[in-house]
Amino acid sequence: MTTVPPTEWDPEGFAGHADSRPVESRPALDRVPAQLGGRFDLTEVLSEAATPAQAVVLRVKDREARHDDGAVPLVLKWYHRAYAPDAEASRVLTGELGHVVRVLERGSADGHPYELMPSYGETTLAHYRVRHPGPVSPELVRAVVAQLHEALTALHDEELVHRDVAPDNIVVSTQNEDRLDLVLVDHGAAVHLGRDDDSPRRRDWLGKPHYLAPEAAIHVQSVTPAVDWWSLGMVVAELAGGQHPIDYLSTGETLVEIATRDPDLSRVTDGRLRMLCEGLLTRVPEHRWGSEQVDGWLSGDSPPVAPRTVGGYAPPPSTVEPFAFQGRDFTGTETLARQFDTQWQTAARLLSRRRGRERLAAWLGQFTDAPGRTEEDAAELAELRERLTDAPDPPAMLRLLNWMGPERIASWHGAELDPYHLAELTRAAEDGDHPARELVTALARHELLPLLAGRPGGEGLDDVQRRWQSHRDGWDAAVADVLVRGGPAARGPAARRLRPTVELDARLLRLAQEPERTRSHLLAAGAWDAADGPEPPWYRALRADEDNPLRLLAAALLRGVAQTEAREQLAREWARQWERQLARETGARYEVLRRLDRQPTLGWALLGATLVTAPWTFLIGLADLLDRADQRQVVLAWMLALPAATVVYALELWIALALGALVYHPDRSLAGLLIPAAERPFHAARSRGRIGIAVAAACLATLGALGVWAVVVAPWAWPAATVLGLAAWTVHRWLAWRRIAREARLDPPLRREDRHRRGPTRQRPVASQGPAPSRRNT
Template sequence: MTTTPPTEYVDQADGGFGSARTVETRPARADVPAELAERFVLVAVLSRAERPAEAVVLRVRDLTARHGATGMPLVLKYYHRLHAPSPDVEHELLDLGARPAPHLERLLETGRAHGHPWHLYWSHGEETLERYHADHPDGLPPTAVKSLVAQLWTALTALHGRGVVHRDVTPDNIMVQTRRADTADLVLVDFGAAVHRPDEALEPRTDWRGKPLYLAPEAGLLRQSVSEAGDWWSVGMVVAQLALGSHPITFRRDEEVLAEIATHDPDVGGIEDRRTRLLCEGLLTRAREHRWGAEQVRDWLAGQDPDVAVRSGEAMTPADADSRPVISPFPFMGQEFTGTDRLAVHLDHNHLSAARMLAADADRARLVEWLGQFETVGNRSPEELDRLAALRTELARPPTAAVLVRLLNWLGPGLDATWHGVALDAHGMRLLCQGAREGNADAVALVAHLVNHPAILTGLAQRPGGQGLDETDRAWRVLRARWEPTVQEIATGRTRTVRAALKHTPAVDAWLLQLAREPERTRGRLTDAALRERARFPERVPWYDALLAAPDDDPRLLAALLLTPHAAAEADGLRADRVEAEAVRLFDTDQDHLATVLRRLDRLPTLGWALLGATVVTAPWTFVTGLADVLGRASQEGVITAWLLELPSAAIVFAAELWTAVYIGPLLYHPRHSLAGLLIRSAERPARLTRSRGRLGLFVAAALLLLAVLLAFYAIDAAPWIWPLTSAVAVAAWSVRRCLARRRTRRAHRTRRTDARRPLTTPGRTGEQA
């Protein structure tokens, strides 16, 4: 009958669903929980839990036979822990079940499975009053209606006598146990929404619950009033539906239904039986203090006619009806309106048609004329009449958004704060902003409309549910003005992708609007989301941490959320660099260890090459000096000097070459840096020169060889001591040069390894990665 499920909740603390209420933690939603599987056998699934607020309703058999034979069908209801009847309600229902009350569902046992409560009830069949009513589309006869009312009166008086308010008396919560011609035996079931209210003076307000088609006017608010009178209103709606054959309210959208019952008495004039119509009028009185209760219904069942309070829009006497002024209807979208509240609802919900109507001079003139009727109707205050006169003057031209707000406020001052049919209370604003962030075209258009017309939120602040909208609008404009400077500061030096991520889009406006409407809650949600994402980063990103370091700076906090993907990509890049650097370090370490092993293995061959080179250099000295002495061409002093220099020069050559071999080490010393390698390469060059240059190369090689022979003879003849001295000096100088080159190579290699091991701090990397 309505789009709202019977187990829908709205939490007052945060203006909507709490996160715990929306998380399904029950292990079974259409089966017996595992902890109860050894005791109960599933027979049929009566109701599957599609959302946490709904109970799992199963028909089962109890293998332990605690409440009768094992074949007896029972009903197992498995609740979410935050959507179960309170312990006080459980206690009263168990007490009622111990001494079965007629026409009330009998609770046999309660318990918990996997942390969630369950109830065990007698089974009362599968047919609901809604199905029973479908078999009587033309309505039930008065005798059948009276029988059903008597049974409901017995059930509710027993329930109310224990301080329990059912809150959800609807045809699908009334089971038809047996049929007898046009009458039936009824059982009231489903206490999931019940509230324990032992103190008659206490009128608690609790989470929203119920079906709008059966809710009392005072229960249609975001924060419901709970009283027995609400149950009796629901009984009146059920009786009117049974008597008429259809529900007295023709609307089906929840918003329209709630607006209708808040502003108009249900039309029960179509009920032909006078006493049945009297019962419905008494139960469907919108003023709770004048509504019939258990006492009046008991008197009605006894054949009496209790008094009915005056219903709005109705007269008690023909004289009153004749003297009541007649309101000419105003046509809009094929309907005619005499009440201001209904017109306000339709103008708001059908804003495009309303805009076309208000843009037409003729239609606007008819509206002004229609509004003029209320200057003498309704006993309005002077202030209200002054606002009406101002509105009629302003409607001489197409109205601005501010004028349209004032028009709707005057037409429906008691209606909830809505714009274009969207509720602008905390919960509704949250859904609007979520839709805009998800790209919903209507939500995006509405947010843009609110941006362009600041008078809307300011004007709606005086409507129910709109408290604080004026402050919301001011805070929103401040946040929007701060966004661009914040983006400029954050994006300076960053890449184009960062600036694109922080672009002022409708999603940004939606976030800022939600921050303005619910700053503490939204700020906490943004911070929690950003911190959860940061906890997944493989590496810390300094600039992202800096954005989160200012929790009270809402634009920076929102920027952090928008840049989370970029920060995550940069963190991944930092981790990849660190892994690569660690791999290089490990490779270098392995190479060092391998080189150390190879050095140890190759140390003797390396020293052998050093000795070979030194020997090749020093061996000719003795021959040269001896030849100079034998030939007698050199002076005796020169020969003696040569013999004296040979020993220290040889020591210098061997010491220098061995030291160089040890300092440079194996693998690198020979053949590139060794003396032996130099001599081998030098010996190869004349041959390569001869082979590469042909005849010219041969002549050059012969000339060089002749020059070498002449120089050797000169050295032998003139100064034999030059050979050892020059060789020793040359080898020593070259050893120094080789050691210094090796030292520079080691230092550069050590620097590279140190850089690889250093922690990665890459301020420039932010722009590259982002």
């Protein structure tokens, strides 16, 4: 059970009460009392007592298991004897009352009273509100009202007045989506009225100011059951409206607001809930709703509601000269601080003028000796007034607001900066919200968080600033480490994602404010999905460094870059596999075609060899017949003819078998070369008229002259030239095909990757599949 210390009366700062606080006499405030140490094991200190008026609240386990299983935790509350709970109230609470904490045991330990109660859980309604901001649904509010109505009715039937009904005294034992199971706890302020006493009893001032009824806010409280119903109305208005009706935080200004004005119910938009709030928040106790009217409202009836602004308890007139700002006169520092904070642009314009600063400094001088202000406060005010000779910078302005409204929630420019709202601010800045971005920029530039650490909700902000600055200072080194050799392939996109921006400052701020929670989120955000492909090694190394939050943040920011790189790698791998499979299938089909077309291929080889050898056989015979050439030249020619013909046939048959069908003919065969060569003069003569005929005639004349020369001078030149030319062309054909075949087997993505890593190289022809393309010039 989450409990709060018993409500205490602190006379400091509230005029009209004497300071008669007793001295602390409990020997230990963070452990089980000595007389109970042999029975109870301490498991957790829920609340230490800062003053004698507060109880020591401990979670313990009972080794003797007098009331339940010994493993079930209990709550032990140990009071100072001067602030002991009402004995009759404690006795009544030992019985079973619906939705009310039960006192299992009460007694005395080390001279001070104690109570033992069940533990109902860790969450109060106040904690639930922080985790679920905004208005609560009418159905859920009605369920809360029904349970608290049952609890208060049971207490009032026993003549008990709780006097401290507030969200932090309402424990949420179980949380369902449509229902909250509640228990009303902390009856340290409860009073038993007595059945023979019908008149309101006067008691010391107790309770939390925001939930006090007007008649309970005076110096000597009027204690009746009506004060609990007013407190219930405030709880309902806060739940239904999403915000407490009273925006003041200081005790004095809150009590003045309760005494002089009806609570602002404009945020309560549901008609039935508005009726309930108006009935419960009637300032005259006799006209206020009680158990009967609330029961009727729960049943669907509409009990009459007294007119508002009737009655009230007027505060003493203020002697402070007002300060005019935005058409209003302010007599309290907290209210002006709130206005300065929310209307900061208007306040900045006011304080940019010398006359406005002088007017504010003179007005603040009235509070030098104000009640509740210490000598240190007076010295700080003197320094702040002196600094108002110049326009205040943001840190000086925040110090001024801290002095004027020390009890206000930590905020800047109207934005609350408690842990919950600071996390919301960082998320909004990450999403690009302009006001949130400006606020994060101001916090980073002026280091304002430490100045808010002393305000409510600002606890620990100085440590947050220290961690935040450490993260910001170390970010450049972390980025440089990420972008070293072996890091992301796409260095440009990676560097752009990691560059310092306002959004990055917001992420680093959230990391500083919630280290463990943000670390868990970063681990989840950077988790790798196997469906994205093979995880890049550099990204795996980032994620593996779980103790370095900056590297985890870098991993979360670069997840998209890593996914793109992985998808590209996966695409290259698929392409390699596809091309390899295609090459295997194409090669198999090609081998089949080679076997099927082998005979036609060899036929084209024989035809080409015959076309080459037949002419020079005819020319050698013609030279021998005409007897024009030297006989030694003719004999030499006949001696070369047979081996030359053999070489020609051998070379052509071998290259035909080596290249195979579809590759050898017509682009790489003798027949394919000679047939078009014979056709070209004829086509040129026909297509180009007289010029074409002249060119063709010249070519024929040249060939004729060569033929005559071979017949008359060197008949052996034809076979020799043919063998040498064919041998050279055969070697060229073989090497060209080997090069093309080798490139066809290479993986194009691999070659592109090699070029990317080694730099640009000369473009080489690539055959991606099947046989090489036709090349007539090879």
